[in-house]
Amino acid sequence: MAPSxxxxxHFSKLREMVRAKDTFDSASPPVDxxxxxxxxxxxxGSVIDVEFSLRWVKxxxxxxxxxxxxxxxxxxDAIRWMNNHFISKSGxxxxxxxxxxxxxxxxxxxxxxxxxxxxxxxxxxxRF
Numbered sequence: 001m002a003p004s005x006x007x008x009x010h011f012s013k014l015r016e017m018v019r020a021k022d023t024f025d026s027a028s029p030p031v032d033x034x035x036x037x038x039x040x041x042x043x044x045g046s047v048i049d050v051e052f053s054l055r056w057v058k059x060x061x062x063x064x065x066x067x068x069x070x071x072x073x074x075x076x077d078a079i080r081w082m083n084n085h086f087i088s089k090s091g092x093x094x095x096x097x098x099x100x101x102x103x104x105x106x107x108x109x110x111x112x113x114x115x116x117x118x119x120x121x122x123x124x125x126x127r128f
Contacts, residue, residue: 052076054104054111062122075104075111078118086125097121 054074061068062081072078078101086094097117104114 048106050105051107052105054107056112056115058115060115060119060122062126064126072118075101075114075118078114079105082118082121086121088125091124093117093121093124 054076056074060072060078061070062072063069064085070081072081079098082089082094082098082101088094097114097120100109100117101114103109104111
């Protein structure tokens with residue numbers, strides 16, 4: 001189930017911010033994104049309040065191969081993990097997890113509601 005074009009337009013700025021937080025070279029300092037960043041919605045001109053510091057009550061421990069060496073503490077971490085580590089970025093379980101995490105970061109859903117969909121997507125991707 002692919003996201004609608006409206007969803008892609010509204011979250012394009014959010015994706016840039018998430019990528020910017022994770023990618024930098026050694027010559028430049030890391031990008032510091034404040035806890036709450038207003039992002040402009042493309043074509044609408046309104047402000048969307050984004051919360052990158054949301055945390056789950058219980059973190060999820062993930063990793064590659066047989067090592068669970070990474071702690072995913074909230075929906076923003078989950079989005080970054082899916083973007084950077086998932087080989088298959090398709091299918092219902094992936095898009096449900098991605099969409100619910102984005103809605104949690106935008107404070108449209110409680111953050112803990114995104115935990116189980118992310119865990120389901122990670123389990124499907126890792127084939128445990």
